[in-house]
Amino acid sequence: MRINGFDHYPPQDARRLLSDYLRHDVGLTGTHVGCEHGVCGCCTILLNGAPVRSCLMLAVQAEGHEVTTIEGLAPDGEPLHAVQQAFHECHGLQCGFCTPGFVMSVVGLLAQHPHPTDEEIDEGIAGNLCRCTGYASIRRAVRRAAELSR
Amino acid sequence: MKPPRFEYHAPSTVDETCALLASLEDAKVLAGGQSLMPLLNFRLARPAHLVDINRIGGLDRIYERDRGVAVQALARQAAVEDSELVASVCPLLSAAVRLVAHRVIRNRGTVCGSIAHADPASELPAVLLALGGHVVARSKRGERKIEAGGLFAGVFETSIAPDELLVEAWFPKSPKPFAIFEESRRHGDFALAGVVRAGDTLALFGVAPTPVLADAKDPSRGLQPSSDLEATPEFRLHLVRALTLKAFAA
Ligand SMILES: Cc1cc2nc3c(=O)[nH]c(=O)nc-3n(C[C@H](O)[C@H](O)[C@H](O)COP(=O)(O)OP(=O)(O)OC[C@H]3O[C@@H](n4cnc5c(N)ncnc54)[C@H](O)[C@@H]3O)c2cc1C
Ligand code: FES
């Protein structure tokens, strides 16, 4: 399967979750794992460009598809992706545990709604949990990311 | 929090899938995985075989049929949400699918999977029941139509047999007026209770082992909803009455 533009060998074991495959087999530890039942959103990645939970997919299911993780948004040495830059500017993170999942969800949100309304922003980030920020700075970051993406 | 051991199968056609389901002992269909994967991760389900239908081509269509809309097994909830056909033929389904979880979950979850899963608090089974829709199940034995009224048998139980694949769900054109209202603790969570109105028909979810039809004049009659940390039975009955009033106010 292709991950961030590079081909990788498929997993040995069919029961390997995509989240574990990315972290343990490929070494891409930017994808975080919180709950492993779809609720926290930390493990969100892009599958063929659309955000999905990597803890609710088997790694074998991603074969033949394009996976993008947080590491793939801005490869080393390149400027940050607009969504990352916006989170940085607006203090959209504190401990950072939830951040990769938020960033990937927001990339999906902006692809669907390039100029999101406040309601669309709330709808778009409601599936991700953050225990630090209280969400206000994350909402600001989404608005900023929309500006930066223009 | 890792799936138990299982044998993995990824058939590429419906016929191959039906042959597998007919020959394998203790097999589960894997569609969007948004309900089944959590069950596997929690080890609440331990099927010997997983039959992943995601490699089947041409099973993701959403099309008009018999003055309604048919949604095939691999049509994702997000595709149904975005479908102009669904919005024009069955706007009740468009409204309902937006209440299912979050967009990221809907990108993977399927409408048919939600119906096959038959969670009592789920929106889509209640919509199918309120509209009087049906599903089409296929097996090596042949194809049959199951009306919504005869589909939901109990909590997470349907009359789909273990060797059957649900190939599509059919929703009739939504009558006017229609409405779907629910109350949940957090946005995107499963509902504590919810109501669906399709014309004069009322269906309830979250208050019985299956979605149920009810009388709009006395919607909570005979119900014995469960109690949990999130709501008492009395509160659920109160919600049913309040939401029904709201749905029939229009
Ligand atoms: C965080 C979160 C929040 C959620 N909130 C809601 C909510 O508010 N409302 C709601 O309704 N749902 C909710 N869900 C569940 C979601 O809607 C699921 O997508 C849906 O219930 C199952 O569809 P699926 O395609 O993912 O099926 P799967 O998880 O793949 O399968 C579910 C079950 O159905 C069977 N099955 C699936 N497809 C077929 C088929 N074609 N033929 C025969 N059997 C089949 C499987 O064998 C399995 O038993 C939520 C899920 C998550 C993770
Ligand atoms: S780890 Fe996947 S949603 Fe929490």
Ligand code: FES
């Ligand atoms: S920044 Fe700590 S959980 Fe969100």
